[in-house]
Amino acid sequence: MSENKVPYKIYLQENEMPTAWYNMRADMKNKPAPLVNPGTGQPLSAEELTPIFCEELVKQELDETTPLVAIPEEIRNFYKMYRPSPLVRAYCLEEKLKTPAKIYYKFEGNNTSGSHKLNSAIAQAYYAKKQGLKGVTTETGAGQWGTALSMACSYFDLDCKVYMVKVSYEQKPFRREVMRTYGASVVPSPSETTQVGRKILAEHPGTTGSLGCAISEAVEVAVSNPGYRYVLGSVLNQVLLHQSVIGLETKAALDKYGIKPDMIIGCAGGGSNLGGLIAPFMGEKLRGEADYRIIAVEPASCPSFTRGTFAYDFCDTGMICPLAKMYTLGSDFIPSPNHAGGLRFHGMSTTLSQLYHDGYMEAVSVDQTSVFDAAVQFARVEGILPAPESSHAIRVAIDEALKCKETGEEKTIVFGLTGTGYFDLVAYEKYNNGEMTDQIPTDEEIAASIAKLPKIG
Amino acid sequence: MSENKVPYKIYLQENEMPTAWYNMRADMKNKPAPLVNPGTGQPLSAEELTPIFCEELVKQELDETTPLVAIPEEIRNFYKMYRPSPLVRAYCLEEKLKTPAKIYYKFEGNNTSGSHKLNSAIAQAYYAKKQGLKGVTTETGAGQWGTALSMACSYFDLDCKVYMVKVSYEQKPFRREVMRTYGASVVPSPSETTQVGRKILAEHPGTTGSLGCAISEAVEVAVSNPGYRYVLGSVLNQVLLHQSVIGLETKAALDKYGIKPDMIIGCAGGGSNLGGLIAPFMGEKLRGEADYRIIAVEPASCPSFTRGTFAYDFCDTGMICPLAKMYTLGSDFIPSPNHAGGLRFHGMSTTLSQLYHDGYMEAVSVDQTSVFDAAVQFARVEGILPAPESSHAIRVAIDEALKCKETGEEKTIVFGLTGTGYFDLVAYEKYNNGEMTDQIPTDEEIAASIAKLPKIG
Numbered sequence: 001m002s003e004n005k006v007p008y009k010i011y012l013q014e015n016e017m018p019t020a021w022y023n024m025r026a027d028m029k030n031k032p033a034p035l036v037n038p039g040t041g042q043p044l045s046a047e048e049l050t051p052i053f054c055e056e057l058v059k060q061e062l063d064e065t066t067p068l069v070a071i072p073e074e075i076r077n078f079y080k081m082y083r084p085s086p087l088v089r090a091y092c093l094e095e096k097l098k099t100p101a102k103i104y105y106k107f108e109g110n111n112t113s114g115s116h117k118l119n120s121a122i123a124q125a126y127y128a129k130k131q132g133l134k135g136v137t138t139e140t141g142a143g144q145w146g147t148a149l150s151m152a153c154s155y156f157d158l159d160c161k162v163y164m165v166k167v168s169y170e171q172k173p174f175r176r177e178v179m180r181t182y183g184a185s186v187v188p189s190p191s192e193t194t195q196v197g198r199k200i201l202a203e204h205p206g207t208t209g210s211l212g213c214a215i216s217e218a219v220e221v222a223v224s225n226p227g228y229r230y231v232l233g234s235v236l237n238q239v240l241l242h243q244s245v246i247g248l249e250t251k252a253a254l255d256k257y258g259i260k261p262d263m264i265i266g267c268a269g270g271g272s273n274l275g276g277l278i279a280p281f282m283g284e285k286l287r288g289e290a291d292y293r294i295i296a297v298e299p300a301s302c303p304s305f306t307r308g309t310f311a312y313d314f315c316d317t318g319m320i321c322p323l324a325k326m327y328t329l330g331s332d333f334i335p336s337p338n339h340a341g342g343l344r345f346h347g348m349s350t351t352l353s354q355l356y357h358d359g360y361m362e363a364v365s366v367d368q369t370s371v372f373d374a375a376v377q378f379a380r381v382e383g384i385l386p387a388p389e390s391s392h393a394i395r396v397a398i399d400e401a402l403k404c405k406e407t408g409e410e411k412t413i414v415f416g417l418t419g420t421g422y423f424d425l426v427a428y429e430k431y432n433n434g435e436m437t438d439q440i441p442t443d444e445e446i447a448a449s450i451a452k453l454p455k456i457g
Numbered sequence: 458m459s460e461n462k463v464p465y466k467i468y469l470q471e472n473e474m475p476t477a478w479y480n481m482r483a484d485m486k487n488k489p490a491p492l493v494n495p496g497t498g499q500p501l502s503a504e505e506l507t508p509i510f511c512e513e514l515v516k517q518e519l520d521e522t523t524p525l526v527a528i529p530e531e532i533r534n535f536y537k538m539y540r541p542s543p544l545v546r547a548y549c550l551e552e553k554l555k556t557p558a559k560i561y562y563k564f565e566g567n568n569t570s571g572s573h574k575l576n577s578a579i580a581q582a583y584y585a586k587k588q589g590l591k592g593v594t595t596e597t598g599a600g601q602w603g604t605a606l607s608m609a610c611s612y613f614d615l616d617c618k619v620y621m622v623k624v625s626y627e628q629k630p631f632r633r634e635v636m637r638t639y640g641a642s643v644v645p646s647p648s649e650t651t652q653v654g655r656k657i658l659a660e661h662p663g664t665t666g667s668l669g670c671a672i673s674e675a676v677e678v679a680v681s682n683p684g685y686r687y688v689l690g691s692v693l694n695q696v697l698l699h700q701s702v703i704g705l706e707t708k709a710a711l712d713k714y715g716i717k718p719d720m721i722i723g724c725a726g727g728g729s730n731l732g733g734l735i736a737p738f739m740g741e742k743l744r745g746e747a748d749y750r751i752i753a754v755e756p757a758s759c760p761s762f763t764r765g766t767f768a769y770d771f772c773d774t775g776m777i778c779p780l781a782k783m784y785t786l787g788s789d790f791i792p793s794p795n796h797a798g799g800l801r802f803h804g805m806s807t808t809l810s811q812l813y814h815d816g817y818m819e820a821v822s823v824d825q826t827s828v829f830d831a832a833v834q835f836a837r838v839e840g841i842l843p844a845p846e847s848s849h850a851i852r853v854a855i856d857e858a859l860k861c862k863e864t865g866e867e868k869t870i871v872f873g874l875t876g877t878g879y880f881d882l883v884a885y886e887k888y889n890n891g892e893m894t895d896q897i898p899t900d901e902e903i904a905a906s907i908a909k910l911p912k913i914g
Contacts, residue, residue: 007471008537080465174882425631
């Protein structure tokens with residue numbers, strides 16, 4: 001079929017949906033460095049991980065050799081409720097920009113969690129159920145991951161305990177209520193329900209909490225309650241594996257119309273979306289079958305790829321989790337409070353970090369106000385109100401399309417639209433009122449945080 | 458294709474989308490009674506309507522004979538950004554209910570307005586643009602219509618002035634900010650920007666406004682500013698015409714798999730969704746080609762079909778609009794403040810009223826708490842968090858599926874899922890906290906309101 005017949009939205013048929021996830025590590029010559037036990041300095045074994053994580057997920061976490069992992073039928077059936085997600089040709093945006101570039105976006109926001117997070121949440125809930133567990137625990141900040149996990153647990157009749165950073169619990173009551181509607185118990189963190197929570201409350205009365213503290217509480221509850229495990233929505237290899245469904249669908253949709261992209265652009269926080277979107281394209285690149293520009297976009301307020309260092313660090317600010325070798329700003333680093341949405345993790349997936357280190361991808365950081373400029377421009381012509389996170393990718397896609405306008409090149413740009421901004425309207429209000437600002441960390445701030453890295457690896 | 462191969466979601470191809478809207482009135486033997494000028498008691502002419510409404514829309518409003526109205530290409534292109542909407546087979550709900558019934562729902566929530574309202578908003582904005590107008594005015598309560606119109610006006614570069622009931626403007630800042638993001642000016646009503654607003658503010662300082670007052674302001678601005686017209690998101694015949702795209706897609710998707718529904722269920726406020734969903738099915742029924750049960754579901758707190766009277770009444774509480782012959786509770790009637798979401802209009806589309814009067818459809822009213830029971834049950838198995846409005850249809854679809862379970866009948870149920878509940882979480886919170894109540898008007902309350910009907914027709 002010729003490219004000028006591409007519809008506005010390419011939907012795969014149900015029988016064209018992926019039946020296996022793709023594990024990029026299988027094709028990497030330089031594997032990502034292993035997670036390390038902070039006590040021993042040695043790589044973590046499966047035995048050390050299984051008290052915290054589900055057994056099957058530990059296997060997936062450590063598996064560096066299997067390229068394709070079959071998606072269980074129960075998960076595929078759930079996927080069918082909200083997938084395949086559309087690959088959209090941004091005809092209206094192209095026209096508005098008057099660019100010869102062809103712009104496509106993979107839209108993951110058409111589900112109640114409002115983002116791609118559901119792709120991994122349902123997989124993790126499934127393996128927990130299969131193991132005969134009673135429930136899972138997790139933490140959530142902005143709430144996308146908590147919402148996705150609540151939906152997944154509700155589907156499999158699993159108990160779901162979400163530790164929600166207290167300030168978000170109070171300021172984002174809508175997210176909290178979606179989770180409660182799906183039957184999750186949502187606890188403002190720090191709480192009286194855990195030892196670590198009580199300790200923090202005693203030491204810091206009146207604290208509004210932090211993600212690091214919420215992780216600590218969720219992990220404590222998981223390891224101290226029989227039948228519970230802890231689950232996480234980003235950074236981990238297992239999460240990237242599940243999220244590969246995004247990229248596999250994208251590639252299948254493009255292949256259907258004989259389209260070969262020149263570049264693939266994704267926003268990057270912990271790497272769950274980016275690692276999923278680029279997976280099959282990166283696979284071709286790793287195997288030398290094709291070449292693509294692959295661009296990670298991160299906020300200038302939390303620039304782990306572009307201004308961080310590649311070293312072992314804690315995954316949590318509370319320093320209780322394993323060490324991971326990654327691009328990091330230091331586990332002490334906290335982005336400016338005026339930073340909107342997610343993408344606020346100090347580090348980055350170990351797999352993506354290794355790929356970036358080895359030159360397989362580029363990274364660029366963008367300012368918040370320019371991100372919202374792009375978000376509003378996109379919303380007005382393409383209809384969808386994007387999440388702040390997704391809008392980082394929109395910004396760079398528009399920039400690249402405008403470069404094509406200058407050079408006259410008809411490049412094909414694919415970017416990931418990870419979700420909708422319906423629960424981010426406080427940030428949009430700031431933007432609409434002209435009150436949004438940028439806040440870029442100084443070199444000294446980053447150096448101070450990196451100076452505290454653990455001396456391992 | 459055999460019915461057991463029906464996928465979870467039936468998506469039409471772009472070239473299978475409707476190219477014409479269907480006008481039910483063309484097949485009605487008893488046409489809906491005309492709008493009447495409250496001053497003269499005579500049917501309103503096109504000349505009387507054109508100062509308020511766009512010319513082409515006035516034609517559509519008055520056209521009782523043309524069955525098919527071509528959808529202009531510009532509107533079809535916009536439709537392609539968020540349509541075709543999926544017709545979903547509710548496999549998970551069926552399994553949960555253990556019913557032999559086959560349940561389908563047409564999901565109109567996958568767009569930023571969060572509902573079907575965009576189908577008519579884009580049409581009305583298009584005709585305004587084509588007429589060379591500068592902009593349009595409207596009122597909004599809960600905000601779905603205002604959001605949809607803002608999106609449509611942004612697409613066609615039209616100015617959009619939304620008068621938003623002051624209490625909603627203050628209590629629903631998220632909706633307000635979506636509209637502002639799409640470039641609309643949103644004015645809390647009553648306001649100082651109109652004569653009628655200033656009058657009301659002088660007489661009732663501190664009032665939080667009403668839909669009737671917002672309509673009055675929007676109409677005043679439209680008729681007193683050259684290049685502006687007033688637009689409305691429900692009740693009118695033109696709106697039902699545009700919304701027929703819902704039913705036409707539904708029927709095309711069912712036909713593709715050889716499925717003939719036994720019943721079609723839709724929620725009913727002013728009738729925009731119901732009139733659109735049932736259109737082609739009602740057409741077959743009117744022409745004697747097929748028979749279907751067609752069920753309107755309304756809230757027990759605002760039961761115009763089931764407890765109202767069929768008579769001429771004002772369309773607005775401010776009594777400045779034309780009179781329409783419809784099932785009405787009286788333009789004075791205001792549902793209890795604890796009523797959640799839309800479906801709070803005192804009357805009903807004249808077309809649907811005539812069809813109901815002539816026995817072509819049934820109506821049932823449902824209690825709010827039972828509606829939210831159904832909403833949560835649906836959300837937990839089908840993933841989508843439904844709008845309160847849509848959940849009225851879910852309630853009755855579940856009730857009918859449970860009847861099938863008792864009788865063993867394998868009926869095919871189709872219902873309209875008009876939108877998502879992301880901006881209705883205050884109501885969900887009340888439900889989650891066990892604080893939601895039902896409030897059914899007494900016979901005396903309804904009689905008192907109906908006693909004030911104008912003496913015409």
